[in-house]
Amino acid sequence: MDLLQELLLILYALIGVAGLGILFGIGLSLASRFLAVQKNEKVELIEKALPQVNCGACGFAGCAAYAEAVASGNVEINLCTPGGAETLKAIAHIMSVDAPEIGEKKVTQVHCKGGRGTAEYSFEYSGVKDCNALFLIGGGNKVCKYGCLGLGSCIKVCPVDAISYDDIGLVVVDKDVCISCGKCIDVCPTKVMRWIPYSADYIVACNSNDKGPVTKRACKVGCIGCKICEKKSPEGGYVITDFLSVIDYSQTGDRNEGAEKCPPKCIIKN
Amino acid sequence: MNAIKTFPKGGVHPHGNKAASSSQPIKNAHIPQQAIIPMSQHIGKPAECVVAIGDAVKEGMLIGKASGFVSANIHSPIPGTVKDIIEMYLPQGIKTWAIVLEFQGEFERSGKLFEKRDWKGYSAEELNSIVAEMGVVGLGGATFPSHVKYAVKPEQKIDSLLINGVECEPFLTADHRLMLEKPEELLEGIKIIQKMVKAEHVYIGIEVNKPDAISLLQQKINDANLKFEVVPLKVRYPQGDEKMLLKAVLNREVPSGGLPLDIGAVVSNVGTVYAIYEAVVWEKPLTERIVTVTGSAVVRPSNLKVRIGTKISEVIEECGGFKTPPGKIVLGGPMMGFSIADVDMPVTKGVSGILVLSKKDSHIYQNDPCIRCGRCLKACPWNLMPTVLLKEIESQNYKAALELGLMDCKECGCCTYVCPSCIPLVQTFKYGKILARKK
Numbered sequence: 001m002d003l004l005q006e007l008l009l010i011l012y013a014l015i016g017v018a019g020l021g022i023l024f025g026i027g028l029s030l031a032s033r034f035l036a037v038q039k040n041e042k043v044e045l046i047e048k049a050l051p052q053v054n055c056g057a058c059g060f061a062g063c064a065a066y067a068e069a070v071a072s073g074n075v076e077i078n079l080c081t082p083g084g085a086e087t088l089k090a091i092a093h094i095m096s097v098d099a100p101e102i103g104e105k106k107v108t109q110v111h112c113k114g115g116r117g118t119a120e121y122s123f124e125y126s127g128v129k130d131c132n133a134l135f136l137i138g139g140g141n142k143v144c145k146y147g148c149l150g151l152g153s154c155i156k157v158c159p160v161d162a163i164s165y166d167d168i169g170l171v172v173v174d175k176d177v178c179i180s181c182g183k184c185i186d187v188c189p190t191k192v193m194r195w196i197p198y199s200a201d202y203i204v205a206c207n208s209n210d211k212g213p214v215t216k217r218a219c220k221v222g223c224i225g226c227k228i229c230e231k232k233s234p235e236g237g238y239v240i241t242d243f244l245s246v247i248d249y250s251q252t253g254d255r256n257e258g259a260e261k262c263p264p265k266c267i268i269k270n
Numbered sequence: 271m272n273a274i275k276t277f278p279k280g281g282v283h284p285h286g287n288k289a290a291s292s293s294q295p296i297k298n299a300h301i302p303q304q305a306i307i308p309m310s311q312h313i314g315k316p317a318e319c320v321v322a323i324g325d326a327v328k329e330g331m332l333i334g335k336a337s338g339f340v341s342a343n344i345h346s347p348i349p350g351t352v353k354d355i356i357e358m359y360l361p362q363g364i365k366t367w368a369i370v371l372e373f374q375g376e377f378e379r380s381g382k383l384f385e386k387r388d389w390k391g392y393s394a395e396e397l398n399s400i401v402a403e404m405g406v407v408g409l410g411g412a413t414f415p416s417h418v419k420y421a422v423k424p425e426q427k428i429d430s431l432l433i434n435g436v437e438c439e440p441f442l443t444a445d446h447r448l449m450l451e452k453p454e455e456l457l458e459g460i461k462i463i464q465k466m467v468k469a470e471h472v473y474i475g476i477e478v479n480k481p482d483a484i485s486l487l488q489q490k491i492n493d494a495n496l497k498f499e500v501v502p503l504k505v506r507y508p509q510g511d512e513k514m515l516l517k518a519v520l521n522r523e524v525p526s527g528g529l530p531l532d533i534g535a536v537v538s539n540v541g542t543v544y545a546i547y548e549a550v551v552w553e554k555p556l557t558e559r560i561v562t563v564t565g566s567a568v569v570r571p572s573n574l575k576v577r578i579g580t581k582i583s584e585v586i587e588e589c590g591g592f593k594t595p596p597g598k599i600v601l602g603g604p605m606m607g608f609s610i611a612d613v614d615m616p617v618t619k620g621v622s623g624i625l626v627l628s629k630k631d632s633h634i635y636q637n638d639p640c641i642r643c644g645r646c647l648k649a650c651p652w653n654l655m656p657t658v659l660l661k662e663i664e665s666q667n668y669k670a671a672l673e674l675g676l677m678d679c680k681e682c683g684c685c686t687y688v689c690p691s692c693i694p695l696v697q698t699f700k701y702g703k704i705l706a707r708k709k
Contacts, residue, residue, distance in 0.1 A: 123611030133701035138359030
């Protein structure tokens, strides 16, 4: 008798649970039919086409947010710099519009090589490890007020770890890892981080607009604006403005001669 | 005596370290052979240089003219000639023009007897213009031009004047010595300010670690039959901040972004009171201030009356030089001061102390990650959330930081003082505030 009662109890429980399961099953299937969210297929497709690094270079909170904005049709489709031409083509195809032409991939690079041993320092800094904090104390602890401060604020903001310290305590960008989001350029207080084309063979690794003698006192490898590079490589696109040589990369002539003859050796291979 | 008052929340109690210099009477420092006088020694617009290279200047002559509404005059501390006008960086990182004076000629004021000016017949506006003329700024450290502070509009009703003799920063003893040595002058200075701001009640807030100053001022007030009230306060940092002092003495809170004027009060440091006394009664411009030179690496800790523009190196030398190689030299107190990289920096109107710390005392700790203990939240007297503010500033989200009240941070440093992970919180807020203002 006791055994039968116990078996019955188990049976009731089984029926009860199975019944609840069926009930919820029906409920869910109804809900999925009548309460389904209409998804925009385009959003999903665009999201897949985006590089998924969530860097924020487009100005949106991430790739998903940008995909939604593009699908709504109110936003330019060429805002994703990390994706480059391929992504742009894919998005243009999804949105059935013509892909606008974009030039060559741009990357960032630090235009300074004046670190420990080459540049003059005016004081020892022991505060917060942030370039912006150091910059507020009279423009940094280097005598030159244009150079890389070397505290790595750009390293902190880089979403893909393309920036690392070099052997003289400054930072350097790996152009193959860089996704052109431009966050390092925004954060850099001295604006020593600048855009260059991916194919750039040489860079003038100096950012100083000081006059030649002033730069020379502050740093051994600073551009003194001597114009020798301009003379030696007239086709190379060296333009000297405000005592600083800047390469115009639309000129494709030889830059080798000018770089080799540079007195402070600040024109370096990238 | 009343119950000992203090502000309600937050704050810290660092070791006072005042014994080394609190018994040292104020001495006149040597006259500098060369004085460097920056044009930006106050909050607001820098003064405009009104002398040229080669000009001869007299003692107390106007050399920098106030150039805006919030600005202050600057006078020559020594007679001499203008040798150079240079561009320099102040410890706070401000780039400014500075006049380099070479000592020459005779003193026309120092050591001479003058007739006391009877200011009782002057109106509040006249007194205010004298204060403006003499370039008096708040000597507690903020260097806010005094004539702007005391320019009370007719619609603003001021009922209380608070005199700040708290000196809550560790190490500093300049205000303490001033209260002990010049009580009568201070009381007269208070009367002048009281007339300027038309305040009914006067309170003098002093922390109980200065019992001699409390009893002396109380006695002098009783002798002169004045209605001033000396308020003893519990020893707690940052009680010397005007907003905390208001909270402690009057239990009134200044609204966020507001001034003490908004709640009918004016707060003034004792150093400022003395400068106003000298300006009004003796027609003396603000060309010298009392500086505490102390710390573990200086031979003779002292309180010196230093002429503005004297090089820090000369001041330290007068105190016997360095006992051990210094690790850090801080202008101001250890909690809110700025460390300097160059001992040839001049003493400016805002330098209340020169703190010379040995290498051992100025050890810099490596910071560890935040362990979310919440001590900084408890310590913040302004009810801010340092942990959250830090995260927002580190991710350059200045808008969110401003919404969280970044601008209400007075940089008192309590959060950093209590942080067990040694996170540079207040340092981050300092630069965050400047960057947030730019954006």
